[in-house]
Amino acid sequence: MHAEGGVAALTENIAIPFPGDVPHRGRRRGGWAFAALLAALWLLMFAALLAGGDGDTAAVWTHLARRLPELLANTLVLALGVGLGTLALGAGLAWLTALHEFPGSRFFSWALVLPLALPAYVLGFVLIGLLDFSGPLQSFLREAGFSSGWMPQIRSRGGVMLALTLALYPYVYLLAREAFLSQGQRVLETAQSLGDSRGRALFRAVLPMSRPWLAAGVSLVLMETLADFGTVSVFNYETFTTAIYKAWYGLFSLQAAGQLAACLVSLALLLLVLEQRQRLRQRYALVSRGRDGSGKPRLHGWRAGLACVLSGAVLVAGFALPMAQLALWTLEVWREELDERYAAFLGHSVLMAAAGALLTVAAAFALTLFKRRAGLEPGAVLAVRLATLGYAVPGTVLAVGIVTPLAWLDQWLGALTDAWGFEAAPLLGGSLAVLLLAYLARFLAVAFGAVDSAMQRVTPAMEDASRSLGVSGLSLWLRLHLPLLRGGLLSGALLVFVDVMKEMPMTLLIRPFGWDNLAVRVFEMVSEGLWERAAPSALALALAGLLPVALLIRTTERSA
Amino acid sequence: MSQCRYFIFVLFLAFLVPPMAGAGESGTEIVVYSARHEPLIKPLFDTYAKKTGVEVKFITGEAGALMQRLKAEGTRTPADILLTVDAGNLWFAKREGLLQPVQSPALEANIPAHLRDPDKQWFGLSVRARTLVYNTQKVSPSDLSTYQALAEPQWKGRLCLRSSKKVYNQSLVAMLIAEYGEAETLNIVKGWVANLAAPVYSDDEQVLPAVAAGQCDVGIVNSYYYGRLLKKQADLPLALFWADQGAGGVHVNVSGAGVTRHARHAQAAQALLEWLSSEEAQGVFANANLEYPANPKVAPDPAVAAWGSFKQNTRNLGQAGAMQAQAIRLMDEAGYH
Numbered sequence: 001m002h003a004e005g006g007v008a009a010l011t012e013n014i015a016i017p018f019p020g021d022v023p024h025r026g027r028r029r030g031g032w033a034f035a036a037l038l039a040a041l042w043l044l045m046f047a048a049l050l051a052g053g054d055g056d057t058a059a060v061w062t063h064l065a066r067r068l069p070e071l072l073a074n075t076l077v078l079a080l081g082v083g084l085g086t087l088a089l090g091a092g093l094a095w096l097t098a099l100h101e102f103p104g105s106r107f108f109s110w111a112l113v114l115p116l117a118l119p120a121y122v123l124g125f126v127l128i129g130l131l132d133f134s135g136p137l138q139s140f141l142r143e144a145g146f147s148s149g150w151m152p153q154i155r156s157r158g159g160v161m162l163a164l165t166l167a168l169y170p171y172v173y174l175l176a177r178e179a180f181l182s183q184g185q186r187v188l189e190t191a192q193s194l195g196d197s198r199g200r201a202l203f204r205a206v207l208p209m210s211r212p213w214l215a216a217g218v219s220l221v222l223m224e225t226l227a228d229f230g231t232v233s234v235f236n237y238e239t240f241t242t243a244i245y246k247a248w249y250g251l252f253s254l255q256a257a258g259q260l261a262a263c264l265v266s267l268a269l270l271l272l273v274l275e276q277r278q279r280l281r282q283r284y285a286l287v288s289r290g291r292d293g294s295g296k297p298r299l300h301g302w303r304a305g306l307a308c309v310l311s312g313a314v315l316v317a318g319f320a321l322p323m324a325q326l327a328l329w330t331l332e333v334w335r336e337e338l339d340e341r342y343a344a345f346l347g348h349s350v351l352m353a354a355a356g357a358l359l360t361v362a363a364a365f366a367l368t369l370f371k372r373r374a375g376l377e378p379g380a381v382l383a384v385r386l387a388t389l390g391y392a393v394p395g396t397v398l399a400v401g402i403v404t405p406l407a408w409l410d411q412w413l414g415a416l417t418d419a420w421g422f423e424a425a426p427l428l429g430g431s432l433a434v435l436l437l438a439y440l441a442r443f444l445a446v447a448f449g450a451v452d453s454a455m456q457r458v459t460p461a462m463e464d465a466s467r468s469l470g471v472s473g474l475s476l477w478l479r480l481h482l483p484l485l486r487g488g489l490l491s492g493a494l495l496v497f498v499d500v501m502k503e504m505p506m507t508l509l510i511r512p513f514g515w516d517n518l519a520v521r522v523f524e525m526v527s528e529g530l531w532e533r534a535a536p537s538a539l540a541l542a543l544a545g546l547l548p549v550a551l552l553i554r555t556t557e558r559s560a
Numbered sequence: 561m562s563q564c565r566y567f568i569f570v571l572f573l574a575f576l577v578p579p580m581a582g583a584g585e586s587g588t589e590i591v592v593y594s595a596r597h598e599p600l601i602k603p604l605f606d607t608y609a610k611k612t613g614v615e616v617k618f619i620t621g622e623a624g625a626l627m628q629r630l631k632a633e634g635t636r637t638p639a640d641i642l643l644t645v646d647a648g649n650l651w652f653a654k655r656e657g658l659l660q661p662v663q664s665p666a667l668e669a670n671i672p673a674h675l676r677d678p679d680k681q682w683f684g685l686s687v688r689a690r691t692l693v694y695n696t697q698k699v700s701p702s703d704l705s706t707y708q709a710l711a712e713p714q715w716k717g718r719l720c721l722r723s724s725k726k727v728y729n730q731s732l733v734a735m736l737i738a739e740y741g742e743a744e745t746l747n748i749v750k751g752w753v754a755n756l757a758a759p760v761y762s763d764d765e766q767v768l769p770a771v772a773a774g775q776c777d778v779g780i781v782n783s784y785y786y787g788r789l790l791k792k793q794a795d796l797p798l799a800l801f802w803a804d805q806g807a808g809g810v811h812v813n814v815s816g817a818g819v820t821r822h823a824r825h826a827q828a829a830q831a832l833l834e835w836l837s838s839e840e841a842q843g844v845f846a847n848a849n850l851e852y853p854a855n856p857k858v859a860p861d862p863a864v865a866a867w868g869s870f871k872q873n874t875r876n877l878g879q880a881g882a883m884q885a886q887a888i889r890l891m892d893e894a895g896y897h
Contacts (some may be wrong), residue, residue, distance in 0.1 A: 015644065050633075063889045132766070133758065134773035155759050162731045236762045240897055246725060249624040251885045252652045402630050407632035414636045508621040509629060513591075516598070524597040524620060528849075529765040533599075 031380030034370065035045050038386040042265070044460055045401030049258025060247055060256040067243070073240040078161060078232075079225050084220045085165035089314065091214060096307050098180035099188065102299040108311040110553035113170045115318035116495075117545030119502045120167035121230030125531065126322040128154055128234065129194075140242040142367065164225055166318035171224075172217035174491065174552065175389025175453060179213035180206065182457075185296075186417075197295075205301075213511060215275055217451040223392040223445060226268055230504075240264050241394050249374020254400070259395045268392030272385050282351050323542060329535030337536050341516075344532050345539055348517035352432070356439035356448075357497040363440055364447035364492055365485070368455050369477060384448075391445035395505035401440050435510045442506065443499050447492035455481075494552040498545045518544070564861035565893025590828050595623035595644040596815050600848045604841055612835075614828055623649040630658050635822045640829040643685075643817040646727045648734075649681040650816050657698045659818035662830050670855045674874040675814055683878065684814030685836055686845050687852040689870070690732050691810050692801040693786055694778045695771050704801045707736065708810070710778065711751020719755040720767045720776035724891040727884070728764075728782055731848060733891055734738045734883035738875055739808055742890065749894035760897065765789070774797045786851035787864060802870035809873035813880070814854060 094495055096102070097109040115123070131154040138148035152158065191201035207214070209405050229241045240260065246258035299307055367387055374380030390398055458481055466472070466480050482489075504519040511520065516543045524536035594601055598620050607617035619626075623644045630637055630653075642653055653659050659681040667676070667683050673685030692704055703714075710719055722729065736745045757776035763765050764785040771779045785802055802810050817836070821831045835841055842853040847861040859865060892897075 050590070060885070063892065067892060128766070132770075134766075134769035134777040153759065155761070233723075233725070234762050236725075236897070242725065246888065249622070250725065250727070250730060250888045252648075254624075254628060296773065344817060365875055389705075395620065396625050400625060403629055404632040406635070407629070407636075410636055411634050505622070505625070509625045513617050513619055520620075527622075528597055528600075529763050531765075 003306075007077065010217070011337040030370075031374040031377040031383055033379075035379045035383035037127035038383055042386060042389070042407050045398075046258055046262050048401050048404035049261065049397070050255050051404070056066065057253050057533045058254045060251045060253045061259075064243060064247060064260070065250075065529075070527075071238055071240055071243050074157075074237065075226065075241075077157065077389040078237070079222050081157075081161040082164045082225045083218050083222050084507060085161060086172045087214065087218050089165060090174075090217060091176045091207065091210075093169075093311060093314065094173050094176035095178055095206075096311065098114045098177045099184050099296060100299050100307065101296050102304040102307040104308050104311065108315065110309075110550065111315055112311060112551055113548065113549050114175055114315070115167055116170040116317065116498055117542040117549055118322055119230065119504075119519075119538070120164055120224075120228065120542070121234050121526075122326070122474065122522075123167045124160065124231045124234040124320050125161070126325045127317075129325065130321065144205065144480060147174075155235055157237065160232055163231055163235070165226065166314070167231070168221045168224055168444060169314075169318075171220045171449075171495075174471065174495075175213040175217040175449070176210060178453070178487075178491075179210035189280050199499065207318065213453050216453045219272060219275060220446060220449050222392065223268055223270060226264060226392045227394045229396075240267075244394060244397060257397065258401075261393060265389055265393055266391060269385060272389075276381065276385075311318075323539070324537045326539040326542070330539050331533040332535075333532050334536055337533055340542065342536070345516055345518045345521050345537065346544060348515055349519065349541065350544060351437070352507075353500040354499045355432075356436055356500040357493040359436055359446045360440050360443050361451070361489055361493040363444055364451045365489060367444070367448055368451045368485075369481065371452065372455060372458075388445035388448050390437045390441040391443065393442070393504065395442065396509065398442055399438055399506040399509040402434065402441065402506075405443075406434060416433065432512060432515070435512075437498075438506045438510055439500050439503065444505070446495045446499055450489045450492035450495060451485060454485045454491075458484050469472075477543065491552055494548040497548045501541055501545050567823075586612065588825070588828060589617055590640045590825055590832055591638045591640045592616060592618035592643055592817075593626045593639045593820075594618050594620050594642075595626060595649065596620075596748040600845075601643065601702075603848065603892070604836065604844055607844070608832060608835060612831075614832070616832065618643075618715060627653055627656065627658060630820060631656055631805055637820060638824075639820050639821055640823040641817050641832065641872070643815070645813075646731065647684070647814055647816070647877035648727055648731055648881040648884040650677070650814075650818065651878050651884075652723075653818065654679070654681045654878075657703050658821055660821045660823070662819050662833065664830055665833055666834040669839050670834075670842075670857075672854070672856060672874075673874075674876045675812075675816070675854050677818075677878055678876065682816050682818035683833060683837065684816040684854045685842075686815050686849070687812045687854050687872070688728070688814070689783045689802075689810050689812050689852060689872070690728055690780060691783060691803045692778055693768060693771055693781050693798055694801055695774060695776075696797045696799050698774065698777045703797070704778070704803075706750050706807055707732070708740070710755065710780070711748045713755075715755040715778065717755065717757050718777040719752060720757055720761065720770045720779040721752060721896075722764050722767050722781075723763045724760070724896045726763075726887070728813060729891070730782075730884050730887045731813050731877075731880040732780070734826055734880040735808075735811050735873060735875060737883055737890065738879055739786040742886070744893055746890055749891055749896050753894055753896050767798045768796075768798065772798050775831065783864070783867065784850040787867075796818075802868065804873065807873055808875070809871040812852075812872050812877075814877060815851075816854075860883045 073200070093108075093112050097105050128139060131151070133148065138151060141151075159334070184206050187205050188198070188201050191205035196204060202487065227241065229245060232239050232242055244257045244260045244264070247260060328473040367384060371380060371384050385404050393401075396470065462480060463476065466476055471479055500525065502519060504523050507517060507520055508523060511517075518537045521537040522534045525537070526529070592601075592605075601618065605618065605642060609615050623646070626644070627642070627649065630639055630642060633639070642658060644650060644653070654677060661680040662683075663680065671683050671685075675687065676682065680870060692707075692710070694701070694704060724730065724733075733745060733749060740748070758770060762771065764781040767779040767781055768785060768789050772775055783800060786798065789796065790798070804810060817833055818834065819826055823829050838857055839855065839858050842855040844860040846853040847857075847864075850861060850864055852860050852864065
């Protein structure tokens with residue numbers, strides 16, 4: 001224990017220039033092998049989809065091909081809008097709360113993460129309910145004798161961008177905040193001492209220095225946007241994902257759906273690789289961590305007011321309003337709706353979220369270490385990308401891609417056991433392990449983003465220093481990496497926890513009999529348009545997500 | 561490397577545990593994959609279990625995903641019954657060989673011919689009528705007649721519709737194609753799109769308030785959405801109009817079920833289906849969602865009966881399923897998204 005503290009202390013406050021990720025000596029082929037394995041898994045998944053019922057795939061394609069450019073444009077514009085929106089909102093709010101003091105800044109610094117607890121489609125639905133022609137706001141205007149025709153149409157491209165931005169900006173906010181807290185103040189002071197104004201320093205020094213964190217946040221947002229089906233359907237906005245569902249559910253061609261999904265995944269891969277290449281041109285050296293609270297400037301006058309109003313508006317629109325609506329609906333229906341089963345729903349949600357978070361973050365840790373060991377080896381870079389791509393695949397598609405090969409395995413095993421004269425229960429029927437595996441495949445990107453950006457703190461020089469002190473191998477990971485990554489690991493686990501709580505399509509398809517949880521309950525009601533009756537479950541989901549979100553904030557505060 | 565091996569070992573164990581845990585013997589138990597949601601089926605299954613001692617286990621989900629699971633599980637599926645909404649899904653399940661024919665005089669007596677598969681693989685259990693809804697302050701019922709008439713220029717800027725992605729619109733358009741042919745139907749759908757007062761909604765439940773608030777004058781919805789809204793707010797200026805009464809009749813769709821091809825308890829599954837179609841169960845099955853019972857001997861809920869009786873389109877629903885893909889392509893071509 002003593003030595004562990006020693007190593008950390010030794011390395012903590014040294015400013016170390018280091019040339020990016022140093023490729024480590026050792027197994028060069030490991031990266032390629034791992035990449036090949038992952039690629040094989042992806043291929044297996046798509047093979048499963050392609051073997052699915054072909055509803056006249058050629059005809060489906062000739063039809064879809066005509067609309068594909070439009071859908072692609074829709075998807076890219078949406079991704080661009082949401083990406084820029086979350087970047088501006090996330091980084092802007094983090095800049096305000098992490099590096100300034102203003103009335104309510106302490107409150108906002110944690111409260112601004114809260115929208116994370118709500119599924120994006122719930123936010124979208126509530127926004128439409130409030131702002132559409134028949135909603136309370138426009139109705140009130142008309143009753144008061146005004147026209148409401150001037151109000152922008154909420155069910156539009158802008159509307160869906162707004163909803164997704166409000167729902168997803170916390171990913172960027174959290175990571176940007178971590179970056180600003182851990183290094184922003186020093187970088188800012190340095191830039192200012194060299195003559196930059198505060199604003200100029202933000203754009204010239206702080207933001208560029210925070211790029212790994214910002215990029216991690218925005219790529220999560222982009223992948224989530226590409227995979228989103230719930231929110232875009234509420235707005236009836238057509239994207240690549242809605243085309244996948246149309247091909248499958250409407251035109252009955254899982255094959256065409258699989259091919260479209262493969263395109264979507266390639267698109268995500270391309271985006272990620274481009275971003276990675278860009279980033280690799282730059283090199284980061286870590287300035288010392290730690291922060292002195294006295295260094296934060298206090299905002300005065302209109303600036304303070306503006307900061308306060310801006311944070312407040314985002315919080316109200318992204319969290320308070322939808323929660324209030326859910327609470328109102330819950331009040332309407334709780335008497336007939338709430339019963340003892342809800343305890344089980346909640347229990348199942350929390351249990352699976354906890355198990356999913358643990359497994360996923362463990363895998364993310366392993367993946368981070370693998371990445372560090374393999375360094376810039378192209379095979380390894382590809383492997384990491386392939387491992388985290390699941391986040392860009394719509395949940396149902398991923399679920400079917402996992403279930404189908406397992407069912408094949410089942411059939412095969414079944415034939416085998418039948419031949420031996422006994423009957424084995426199928427793997428799929430009632431396997432929580434399969435569900436956990438699906439969560440891992442889908443949410444590894446989330447945990448990895450958090451852990452990997454924390455890894456930036458552990459410089460190769462620290463590793464070398466530790467090695468020179470005789471600590472290496474497993475004990476190096478346990479004594480150097482694990483303590484330094486603790487904050488990132490916890491953030492990753494909590495993010496995955498909240499995501500699994502909200503996850504619906506995979507749980508629906510894979511859950512064992514009787515394993516309904518809150519998200520499934522929300523689906524049961526929403527699929528029939530019974531939003532009021534979905535409210536208690538959605539509210540419980542959000543409330544259960546609040547605790548981890550609060551913990552998340554304390555983690556980033558403390559680790560900074 | 562040793563950690564890696566250990567990790568793989570643990571994963572391997574995780575896969576082994578569930579089959580072992582689930583390997584116990586089960587009594588008389590039927591397994592249902594259901595796309596009809598839990599509050600609508602659980603009370604019935606509970607009653608059935610009390611009555612006969614046969615437990616019904618079920619898992620709910622989206623129809624497409626459940627059918628794919630059923631297909632992938634093949635001979636080893638635990639499912640005995642597939643219960644789903646929309647004739648298109650039932651038609652697809654049949655085409656994919658997921659169901660088996662059921663020889664049952666009881667089912668044939670209880671369910672009218674147009675609501676079940678001619679090859680006896682699936683049976684409609686409740687009927688959902690898709691018809692016109694109008695704002696009583698702005699439209700007189702004498703102005704309304706057919707789905708087709710809503711394409712005429714007099715309705716410009718007065719029509720509200722939900723997304724064409726929803727299967728109810730797909731089967732409606734499929735029926736129109738069957739009635740009028742493809743070219744004529746394309747004109748109808750183009751006419752609808754030209755008459756829209758607002759971008760299409762994602763839900764019937766959004767169309768209804770829009771008609772009530774006067775954003776548009778008329779819409780096309782499933783009757784039970786209207787029923788649900790009226791239960792909450794009785795004073796809305798909304799009324800249903802039964803379309804096509806002088807022509808083919810109101811377009812209906814079903815929720816229905818069939819026995820899976822590899823059912824382990826096919827006999828028991830058939831008995832459950834027969835019971836679900838009986839007078840005892842039909843009222844509960846349909847009324848829970850303000851739908852119409854498929855069994856004509858059973859009266860609908862009084863609230864539903866108050867909307868008046870109507871002539872159903874009696875074209876076999878399997879046809880709507882077979883033409884669903886064609887309908888989707890046509891709607892895409894007409895710019896109805």
